[in-house]
Amino acid sequence: xxxxxxxxxxxxxxxxxxxxxxxxxxxxxxxxxxxxxxxxxxxxxxxxxxxxxxxxxxxxxxxxxxxxxxxxxxxxxxxxxxxxxxxxxxxxx
Numbered sequence: 001x002x003x004x005x006x007x008x009x010x011x012x013x014x015x016x017x018x019x020x021x022x023x024x025x026x027x028x029x030x031x032x033x034x035x036x037x038x039x040x041x042x043x044x045x046x047x048x049x050x051x052x053x054x055x056x057x058x059x060x061x062x063x064x065x066x067x068x069x070x071x072x073x074x075x076x077x078x079x080x081x082x083x084x085x086x087x088x089x090x091x092x093x
Contacts, residue, residue, distance in 0.1 A: 004080055006056060007092045014054040017041075018085055019068045024060065030089050038064045045075045054078040058085035 010016065016033040018025055025035040036044050038059070048055060055077055057065035062083035072079040082088040 006080070006082060006088060009054055009056060009080065010092045012054070014056050014080075015048075015051055016056045016058060016082065016088070017048070017068065019057055019059050019064045020085070028086070030058065030085055030092075033058065033085070038068050041068050041071055045072065045077070048072065049075065049077055054080065056080045056082040056088065058082040058088050060084060 010032075016030050018029050018033045018035050019038040019041060020029075020035070021037050022035060029035065036048075041048075055072055057068040057072070057079060059065040059068075062081060065083060066081045069079045069081040
């Protein structure tokens with residue numbers, strides 16, 4: 001299994017999308033992340049594609065970000081499941 005270097009991805013301009021609810025996001029998040037809740041991500045695919053950058057999805061545990069990764073990959077977006085946002089924050093800081 002290929003180990004993903006999240007720090008390298010973010011240094012190259014990858015976008016971090018936090019798919020938790022706005023309420024959860026407001027309790028703490030990665031500073032540069034965008035909050036696009038999982039239930040709205042399908043409708044945001046074209047907007048996300050326009051960034052033309054790799055995407056790292058995060059949530060509380062990794063399960064919703066995994067679902068979001070599936071949706072975005074199907075749409076042809078280079079996407080990685082970053083798992084829990086607070087764990088990813090440690091990996092990239």
